[in-house]
Amino acid sequence: MTASAPLMSLVWTDHVTGRRGFLVVDRLVRGVASGGLRMRPGCTLDEVAALARGMSMKEALHYDPRSRYVPLGGAKGGIDCDPRDPAAYGLLVRYLRAMRPYIERVWTTGEDLGLTQDLVDRAAAEAGLVSSVQAVYPLLEDEAAARRRLADAFAIEVDGIGLDELAGGCGVAESLLTALDRAGVPYGGTRVAVQGFGTMGGATARFLARAGLTVVAVADVRGTVARPAGLDVEALLAARDAHGTVDRRALRPGDRELPRDAWLSVEAEVLVPAAVSYAIGPAEQERVGARWIVEAANMPVLPEAETALAARGVTVLPDVVVNSGTNAWWWWTLFGDIGAAADEAFGHVRRSMRALVGQVLDRAEADGTTPRAAAHALVADRLPVIAERFGWYR
Template sequence: MTAPWMSLVWTDHVTGRRAFLVVDRLVRGVASGGLRMRPGCTLEEVTGLARGMTMKEALHYRPGSRYIPLGGAKGGIDCDPRDPAAYGLLVRYLRAVRPYIETLWTTGEDLGLSQETVDRAAAEVGLVSSVQAVYPLLDDEAAARGRLADAFAVEVDGIGLDELAGGCGVAESVLAALDRAAVPYAGTRVAVQGLGTMGGATARFLVRAGLTVVAVADIKGTIANPAGLDVEALLAARDGHGTVDRRVLRPDDLELPGDAWLSTEAEVLVPAAVSYAIDSLNQGEIGARWIVEAANMPVVPEAEELLAARGVTVLPDVVVNSGTNAWWWWTLFGDIGADAEEAFAYIRRSMRALVGLTLDRASADRTSPRVAAHALAADRLPLIAERFGWYR
């Protein structure tokens, strides 16, 4: 495994907090990857996320598409996003890394940060956009920027298309796995950790497909109901960090400890919040058949080995949550327009095909879906390099 192209550690002169930027690889001089903010964020974590972004980009390479995959990168800030000092820290970080955003790093929302917050801070430090580094690669910058702005203005039943795109991809990954195993949607139970952008949208799409969400977890704990939760009511009662106002709960909804989602009686678990949520100790509580990684790196490697030995399939983050990043580029480069139904149809086709390829490769190689996804990415990276070059 090669070292990242660039690794940067920044210390804030006001708070003393650290933040990071890792560029794993450049393709055509540009890398893509979001910016997260969470207490305890580390350079090792951001490095792993940047490598994952390289693979996500490669997995969506299609020679005939307008969207040409970029390299992988990631930013991280060690701070609780609820801290009153968080926004000022974000602004100072963006000011410090502004030259990279202007020239080679396209970024956006990730864990702990909304796109609205990133955009507001980026404007404050004088950036044109958090993705401006990609503009020189566009055939018609004005049309592309207009298309993306129009897409961000689209709402579906009160939730923005930009928030729904990733969840649509996660949900389709779940449905593809169920179809492959000939498991009917009706009666299939799901537990979701995190009801923010990714987890909330995933829960909505799964319920609308006929599955039953029996538990969701946020920072206050787990909300559960074996008969099924009213997901739309929970989504409407979230704050900006995905925390549900408990006043909307029904009499038969249960309030349980934060880690109770792991042991909920469900066929599918969707960790959609923090990294390292499932470790070698708490994996023993899981009775689900599938874990579908909506978050980045939620299952540690040792836990995944133990889960596999028990017959639990982990669908990896580099496949499952790659729809968010891909939707941005499909829209910006012009593979799809600013239309929700067109976007959802494209995401569903793409994710179903990618999940199918991953599971086929895992079966053929007698390995895990994660190893299979990494192998698919490794096959595609040389093809991208041969056509466009890359910089390590």
């Protein structure tokens, strides 16, 4: 898929702190675009534009003319600030207040790197918004029923973790399991290292461990925790703070504390970067000994690194496919393709992700390309179909 100029790019400067925020709308479908809001130090307009492009792809990949959920356009927001900064919450409220006209009519958003949905919801209310996804309400057949359904889904917890957190991790895990099944690799004995133990990384680790894989390393901002025989994932999940940092007092004898970047080179068949973008560049890829990299984070593998990895036989399952389950789950629930129940959500996520990953891997094999190139090709096929049905917004 060839990158084109986004429909709209906006740079905002906070009058209190001087920090900057960004909004990029890549494209609209039926007048609306979807994409989360991230907060991290060093966030840039180019980064947000690339993420918005990725959201257009994720939406298109889930297009099914039989579904009530009609894929939206792609957008993304970003704020250049450390979410742990004491001034971060006030900055978030002011950003949302400044973006209110867009959130009310054009841009549906939610949690992303550095932010939780609870925090976004609280700040959105303080900024005078009805909801961070209110722009989609005019597209719903029964808005009141749809909002109740989504609220019910967000109220569900499974073994101490919210369904909204688990849906995305279920999709990432199922993407890997699909690839392993196609390769004839048994789950037992397959070792996994996860970078980032927040919403996506933690949920992915839980689903993989429960499927029988062995999570041998987890990295957070304080370092990497490793155990060759396998970590107690549930104990680590229970010891996380709101930012995904594990309380080291919960470690068992035999759990080793290693440097932050040690997750790259631990003995494992699978790496799951689930934290920051640009985590694996040309230098980092030389340390990778895994067979698969599963992009739970957005844009964690740089293009030149992916080229080198592919030459070494390392398969990268791309972010636009494997981490798209969170976004799709929101819309399947809101539009009424599924109800609020956890079993129904997980079942739909698993079926949909298996079908999508299967299509991507089939296309990659047929074209002799990487899974990312295959995903781009599928998007290139689907975007004109969506545009023919709903019109072009460029």
